[in-house]
Amino acid sequence: MDLKKTALHDIHEQLGARMVEFAGYHMPIQYSSIREEHRRVRKTVGVFDVSHMGEIEITGPRALDMVQKITINNAAHLQVGQAQYSAMCYEDGGLVDDLLVYRFPNKYFLVVNASNKDKDYEWMLKNKIDGCEIKDHSDEYTQLAVQGKNAEATLQKLTDVDLAAIQFYWFTEGELAGAPMIISRTGYTGEPGFELYFANRYAVDVWNKIFEAGREFDIEPIGLGARDSLRLEKKMCLYGNDIDQTTNPIEAGLGWITKLDKGDFIGREALLRVKEEGPKRKLVAFVLNESGFPRHGYKIFKDGREVGFVTSGTVSPILEKGIGLGYVKKEFSKIGSEIDIAIRNKLMAATIVKPPFV
Amino acid sequence: MNVPADLKYTSDHEWARLDGDTVVVGITDYAQGELGDVVFVELPEEGTEVSQGDSFGTIEAVKAVADLFSPIGGEIIELNPILEDAPETVNKDPYGEGWMVRIKPSDLSQLDGLMDAEAYKKHIS
Numbered sequence: 012m013d014l015k016k017t018a019l020h021d022i023h024e025q026l027g028a029r030m031v032e033f034a035g036y037h038m039p040i041q042y043s044s045i046r047e048e049h050r051r052v053r054k055t056v057g058v059f060d061v062s063h064m065g066e067i068e069i070t071g072p073r074a075l076d077m078v079q080k081i082t083i084n085n086a087a088h089l090q091v092g093q094a095q096y097s098a099m100c101y102e103d104g105g106l107v108d109d110l111l112v113y114r115f116p117n118k119y120f121l122v123v124n125a126s127n128k129d130k131d132y133e134w135m136l137k138n139k140i141d142g143c144e145i146k147d148h149s150d151e152y153t154q155l156a157v158q159g160k161n162a163e164a165t166l167q168k169l170t171d172v173d174l175a176a177i178q179f180y181w182f183t184e185g186e187l188a189g190a191p192m193i194i195s196r197t198g199y200t201g202e203p204g205f206e207l208y209f210a211n212r213y214a215v216d217v218w219n220k221i222f223e224a225g226r227e228f229d230i231e232p233i234g235l236g237a238r239d240s241l242r243l244e245k246k247m248c249l250y251g252n253d254i255d256q257t258t259n260p261i262e263a264g265l266g267w268i269t270k271l272d273k274g275d276f277i278g279r280e281a282l283l284r285v286k287e288e289g290p291k292r293k294l295v296a297f298v299l300n301e302s303g304f305p306r307h308g309y310k311i312f313k314d315g316r317e318v319g320f321v322t323s324g325t326v327s328p329i330l331e332k333g334i335g336l337g338y339v340k341k342e343f344s345k346i347g348s349e350i351d352i353a354i355r356n357k358l359m360a361a362t363i364v365k366p367p368f369v
Numbered sequence: 370m371n372v373p374a375d376l377k378y379t380s381d382h383e384w385a386r387l388d389g390d391t392v393v394v395g396i397t398d399y400a401q402g403e404l405g406d407v408v409f410v411e412l413p414e415e416g417t418e419v420s421q422g423d424s425f426g427t428i429e430a431v432k433a434v435a436d437l438f439s440p441i442g443g444e445i446i447e448l449n450p451i452l453e454d455a456p457e458t459v460n461k462d463p464y465g466e467g468w469m470v471r472i473k474p475s476d477l478s479q480l481d482g483l484m485d486a487e488a489y490k491k492h493i494s
Contacts, residue, residue: 044460045431046406236405236431302409304429325431326408
């Protein structure tokens, strides 16, 4: 199968990025070093091409009802210009995907994971109600994430829009670097920053202008490798690792976006039961007390008994320690508990901590 | 891809350099690129005896973990001391400062069975 390319694909290759297949796209995993790119975002500012993400629009008089039916957060609370972290569940409470919901005057704009986009779109069509239209616009958008404490100063040079006035999880439509775009104060790094959505034809020009504007902050392109370690240090879930159709949002620590009192939605009954009975396991954050690299799928032990498994892990470029997320049986999930991670036939001591890691 | 002409290579991407009557061992530029940022290198204690092809350590990198295989049999007489604090040296200088162990070989002729630079280039292409 031919891999899809983002509008910035050739630039990544010119920059010498190491390219990999991801969600059907040929994407940059690193340009120089994952750990150095990671630290660049924590220190000043970096730019990610995340155009592989999916953008699905829901329009029509009953667009809100449709969003409410398929998502677990309460979209009725969204004002025009506001964004919300949410998720979609199956009837049994398992997760279809996690996503962002943006409210525009005349539509809801849903940003979904690249690897789930087709599945999500089919799920939405399957559950579509009358009085709304659902359309996949993913191929039309370039998405850049500009993240780090100097992101605002970098982008402000390129626009008349007052970026400081955009609050966290709010957005505006405006011109930046000569391109009409959605400017959203959101991100997947835990740093201040923006996500920009605009038409593909502007991609190269916008990219170049952002790098010119950010030169004084040593701005750098950041690959998917550092995107993963940055989100992990902040305990943001990654679909396919920490959450999937076999996990529910309550046990994944996403109770804060699960609004069981908002009215009916797909998965509500199952999630209500989980909430009443209490989850059997919990997604916990742990720090290794020895030198080791926890990885997805490694087993978790307590006093010699298997009690769970690792869903994400890395060696934190900031803490210089092994960190990870994993599901453990609820009775062993307390913060401060000592557990062991089985790293290639060796048990390594770890402590459950209160996230974020940094 | 940097493949120095004066080294011998294994199919598992280790290199071996004859230095007097000892052999210095590391991983190739190709291997460090495939692994990504190296975060730990686990090596055995000095004095450990290895046979050719034995796993003598592991290398933990951001993208993957890999075993290290000895290109030659003998006694490990020296470990690279800087890798404990600066494992990223393997990425920066795989054929120089990023070496891993020095081996006193039991049979130097084992080197003859390894690939030369030309053969290794074909191996990774």
